[in-house]
Amino acid sequence: MALPPGMLPEIEPVSRESTAAVIARQLRDAIMTGALPPGTQLGETELAARFQVSRGPLREAMQHLVSEGLLRSERHRGLFVIDLEPGDVYDIYAARSAIERAAMLRALRGGDRDRIADLLEQTVVEMATAASEDDPSALSTADLRFHEALINASGSKRLVRMARTLLIETRMCLTALQSTYQRVEERVEEHTKLIQALRDGDEETALALLDAHMEDAVQRLAPGTSLTDGHAPPVPGNA
Amino acid sequence: MALPPGMLPEIEPVSRESTAAVIARQLRDAIMTGALPPGTQLGETELAARFQVSRGPLREAMQHLVSEGLLRSERHRGLFVIDLEPGDVYDIYAARSAIERAAMLRALRGGDRDRIADLLEQTVVEMATAASEDDPSALSTADLRFHEALINASGSKRLVRMARTLLIETRMCLTALQSTYQRVEERVEEHTKLIQALRDGDEETALALLDAHMEDAVQRLAPGTSLTDGHAPPVPGNA
DNA sequence: CCCTCTAGGATTGTCGACAATTTGCGTCCC
DNA sequence: GGGACGCAAATTGTCGACAATCCTAGAGGG
Numbered sequence: 001m002a003l004p005p006g007m008l009p010e011i012e013p014v015s016r017e018s019t020a021a022v023i024a025r026q027l028r029d030a031i032m033t034g035a036l037p038p039g040t041q042l043g044e045t046e047l048a049a050r051f052q053v054s055r056g057p058l059r060e061a062m063q064h065l066v067s068e069g070l071l072r073s074e075r076h077r078g079l080f081v082i083d084l085e086p087g088d089v090y091d092i093y094a095a096r097s098a099i100e101r102a103a104m105l106r107a108l109r110g111g112d113r114d115r116i117a118d119l120l121e122q123t124v125v126e127m128a129t130a131a132s133e134d135d136p137s138a139l140s141t142a143d144l145r146f147h148e149a150l151i152n153a154s155g156s157k158r159l160v161r162m163a164r165t166l167l168i169e170t171r172m173c174l175t176a177l178q179s180t181y182q183r184v185e186e187r188v189e190e191h192t193k194l195i196q197a198l199r200d201g202d203e204e205t206a207l208a209l210l211d212a213h214m215e216d217a218v219q220r221l222a223p224g225t226s227l228t229d230g231h232a233p234p235v236p237g238n239a
Numbered sequence: 240m241a242l243p244p245g246m247l248p249e250i251e252p253v254s255r256e257s258t259a260a261v262i263a264r265q266l267r268d269a270i271m272t273g274a275l276p277p278g279t280q281l282g283e284t285e286l287a288a289r290f291q292v293s294r295g296p297l298r299e300a301m302q303h304l305v306s307e308g309l310l311r312s313e314r315h316r317g318l319f320v321i322d323l324e325p326g327d328v329y330d331i332y333a334a335r336s337a338i339e340r341a342a343m344l345r346a347l348r349g350g351d352r353d354r355i356a357d358l359l360e361q362t363v364v365e366m367a368t369a370a371s372e373d374d375p376s377a378l379s380t381a382d383l384r385f386h387e388a389l390i391n392a393s394g395s396k397r398l399v400r401m402a403r404t405l406l407i408e409t410r411m412c413l414t415a416l417q418s419t420y421q422r423v424e425e426r427v428e429e430h431t432k433l434i435q436a437l438r439d440g441d442e443e444t445a446l447a448l449l450d451a452h453m454e455d456a457v458q459r460l461a462p463g464t465s466l467t468d469g470h471a472p473p474v475p476g477n478a
Numbered sequence: 479c480c481c482t483c484t485a486g487g488a489t490t491g492t493c494g495a496c497a498a499t500t501t502g503c504g505t506c507c508c
Numbered sequence: 509g510g511g512a513c514g515c516a517a518a519t520t521g522t523c524g525a526c527a528a529t530c531c532t533a534g535a536g537g538g
Contacts, residue, residue: 315530
């Protein structure tokens, strides 16, 4: 170990990521941003040619996305990008509400409230920047990064893992219904208030704001449904 | 459609499940029950021979289990059954608490409280039977089935999906620390009270009982940690 | 005696080809 | 003209072999 530590940061093996992981990430992004619209069929042969790999690694990537819930697989038929029905929007936000509530609780009680608040504020700055530049896509990305950061801050491996798919699905929702969104100032403001409550250690307010945040989103994306009262989703595409 | 409906129930194609899914399920069970102890290395070649399939479908099954979090994959090294550290126990129950709280809320507000309560009571009967026969393994299985039923009753695809891995990990915990468990009557009683609160629609009591149930389990499995106050897990194996 | 380098074995990663299944269309019979 | 049957194309499922990578053990040199 002749090299002093800290000199060459992040010098990692040329291929630190498996081929399948790279492909999965690319497809994830494509699905998330809407480049691959819901319902499209993904042919293995075609994709293998596009990525210049064999069908083996590609299948692996696809299966990963299937188990994440982004693709649905029909045996001997093909793989399709999931399409989100109104019932799914309800379901996604109900699940997110559960996860983020838990994450917030752990952040509140975990100790480093100020450090976490600082991290979150960073993403709000990104939101504000995107808002001032009138870039809805970047705004949604920053929004999601806020929630991702909150969940990461919880320090729970499993909350993080479970949230990954949910946040991607959320992004799909936002992409699909980008236009019908609220005033950007309001959207930024909601997050700012959330951070303040966290910084103050005000559990009741923080959880209430979080619930309201989710409730707002659900009512905007799937009008007529509600998280708090157990009102049935319009299209119950659930098990 | 000459056949009257309801006559031949569940007549499905001979092989409705993919090969990989069958293998994955078998391995899942083996891991869950402790037949494959934590830390075991799973060689692809060896397993492929045991299951009499090629490495293709087998790899697919393995990758599925990896993404579920039951196996950990070290590139070019092999696949290993995860071993749960005390910090993981904390993490598992924190996540379960979040999921089951949400499921309980939806069950409470969803409508069919009595129907759900009946379903749950069925699993408690299983628990009582296992208890009277002094079969700890069956008791744990029934216990898990209670919670699985609760989450299924929520009607949320995503809660169900996220809970699957958690319940398997819970089973691993119970298997590993089977002996140090509480009085069986108490264990059955806790679930019974939970059902009663659900049937009554008493949200406050139901949620409090659920929290207490989780807190009890965590303190038994990982003494010194607590879910409710944010007390740090002893071995923070988290990100 | 310790460190380094090298060769061996074993395991995973990748590939191309073959087999099984499904779907859609064309044809034939009624 | 309507319906059922059967064929063919396309796609997924499966397989065995080859290549790349990593750990281990041993010899050699300092």
